[in-house]
Amino acid sequence: MSELRDRIIGHSLILFEKHGFHGVSVHEIVQASGTSKGGFYHHFQSKDELLYVIHDMFLTYVWREARAADDTHPSPVAKVQAIIRAFVHVFDLYQPHISVYYQESIYLKAPYAEKINQKRDEFKQLIFHIVEEGQKTGHFRRELPLEVTAMAILGMVNWMYKWYRKDGPYTIEQIADVYTDLVLHLLLPGREDRTYFDHLLKVPFFYE
Amino acid sequence: MSELRDRIIGHSLILFEKHGFHGVSVHEIVQASGTSKGGFYHHFQSKDELLYVIHDMFLTYVWREARAADDTHPSPVAKVQAIIRAFVHVFDLYQPHISVYYQESIYLKAPYAEKINQKRDEFKQLIFHIVEEGQKTGHFRRELPLEVTAMAILGMVNWMYKWYRKDGPYTIEQIADVYTDLVLHLLLPGREDRTYFDHLLKVPFFYE
Numbered sequence: 001m002s003e004l005r006d007r008i009i010g011h012s013l014i015l016f017e018k019h020g021f022h023g024v025s026v027h028e029i030v031q032a033s034g035t036s037k038g039g040f041y042h043h044f045q046s047k048d049e050l051l052y053v054i055h056d057m058f059l060t061y062v063w064r065e066a067r068a069a070d071d072t073h074p075s076p077v078a079k080v081q082a083i084i085r086a087f088v089h090v091f092d093l094y095q096p097h098i099s100v101y102y103q104e105s106i107y108l109k110a111p112y113a114e115k116i117n118q119k120r121d122e123f124k125q126l127i128f129h130i131v132e133e134g135q136k137t138g139h140f141r142r143e144l145p146l147e148v149t150a151m152a153i154l155g156m157v158n159w160m161y162k163w164y165r166k167d168g169p170y171t172i173e174q175i176a177d178v179y180t181d182l183v184l185h186l187l188l189p190g191r192e193d194r195t196y197f198d199h200l201l202k203v204p205f206f207y208e
Numbered sequence: 209m210s211e212l213r214d215r216i217i218g219h220s221l222i223l224f225e226k227h228g229f230h231g232v233s234v235h236e237i238v239q240a241s242g243t244s245k246g247g248f249y250h251h252f253q254s255k256d257e258l259l260y261v262i263h264d265m266f267l268t269y270v271w272r273e274a275r276a277a278d279d280t281h282p283s284p285v286a287k288v289q290a291i292i293r294a295f296v297h298v299f300d301l302y303q304p305h306i307s308v309y310y311q312e313s314i315y316l317k318a319p320y321a322e323k324i325n326q327k328r329d330e331f332k333q334l335i336f337h338i339v340e341e342g343q344k345t346g347h348f349r350r351e352l353p354l355e356v357t358a359m360a361i362l363g364m365v366n367w368m369y370k371w372y373r374k375d376g377p378y379t380i381e382q383i384a385d386v387y388t389d390l391v392l393h394l395l396l397p398g399r400e401d402r403t404y405f406d407h408l409l410k411v412p413f414f415y416e
Contacts, residue, residue: 144386144389144390145378145382145386147377147378148378148382148383148386148387149386149390151367151368151370151371152364152367152386152387152390153364154367155363155364155365155366155367155368155370156360156361156363156364156367157363158363158367159359159360159362159363159364159366159367160359160363162359162363163359169355170353170355170356174353174356175356178352178353178356178357178360179356179360181352182352182357182360182394183394185393185394185398186390186391186393186394190393190398
């Protein structure tokens with residue numbers, strides 16, 4: 001990663017958010033980034049590739065974190081905790097990328113759209129896989145249909161793009177705590193020997 | 209509600225979904241609906257008003273159901289159950305309306321956009337109010353921050369527009385059962401005398 005490449009991405013994010021993908025020319029990106037056309041095309045084949053890179057950055061982050069969580073933790077409970085935490089953090093770490101994604105994803109051309117969709121599907125399948133694994137091991141409630149439950153969890157977190165603000169009343173850490181708690185509450189069985197419920201006590205008592 | 213008005217709405221939904229709001233003229237709507245320009249303008253001031261009516265239909269449904277649930281049920285648990293159920297059903301009852309909404313809402317002009325946003329905010333505030341009420345009465349877990357929890361619940365359901373299909377493996381009734389269960393599981397305290405947990409047993413055992 002070169003410093004210029006990062007600078008081009010940073011400035012194009014600001015411009016795309018403001019004027020939309022089609023409202024911004026390579027010339028304007030070049031000017032805002034203080035470089036030349038040569039500098040731009042050294043790092044990106046086209047404006048389309050730049051849009052793809054923006055999409056791919058946050059998706060790769062969450063996908064990699066999810067895979068690491070799946071590889072590292074033996075228990076589905078710990079896997080879910082680690083994944084939800086990373087997934088929530090994405091909305092803080094990559095806020096402008098995600099905002100451009102939701103505005104501009106319809107403009108992603110082949111083969112970029114396919115690559116993004118494939119990685120998104122892999123992430124989704126990993127969530128499905130971990131919920132299913134937890135149901136098989138008895139950590140998670142077996143009566144829940146896998147698809148509906150996994151999509152509900154994905155929706156809870158994905159919807160953050162609509163409301164999360166860096167200057168909001170809760171830090172991203174607090175939101176990650178709450179989301180982890182909510183997801184575990186809906187997945188874990190309400191049995192008497194609830195050793196897994198120890199994980200839930202991490203939520204700070206906001207009302208006290 | 210006239211029969212022609214419904215027919216215009218039905219045909220315009222099909223056309224908007226296919227070609228987008230700007231890709232469809234009043235002339236094409238008139239032709240598809242088998243009426244005249246006079247017939248169209250008798251029922252709608254403009255294509256903008258038609259787009260507003262489409263948005264308003266499903267929003268009014270869920271908003272009215274939520275208000276009725278709030279008025280009818282004494283317990284916050286029953287209120288949440290009724291609201292989640294109605295909210296989930298909206299994605300089945302008004303699927304084309306919602307699909308047009310997410311594609312075209314940026315084209316809603318003033319004063320229509322303000323009216324829609326106001327009703328959407330009222331619905332959101334009602335959810336906030338009921339979760340808060342349940343926390344005050346001790347039905348729902350007090351340690352959860354109201355805003356984050358309510359937005360997580362709204363996100364879970366709203367995300368259905370991304371994945372719900374009428375011909376999918378689960379009926380809308382089954383999905384409503386599961387969502388109600390998930391939301392109550394995340395709201396209700398895990399205490400010993402869990403009388404409210406009786407409500408949760410309504411989820412069918414999909415895995416048996």
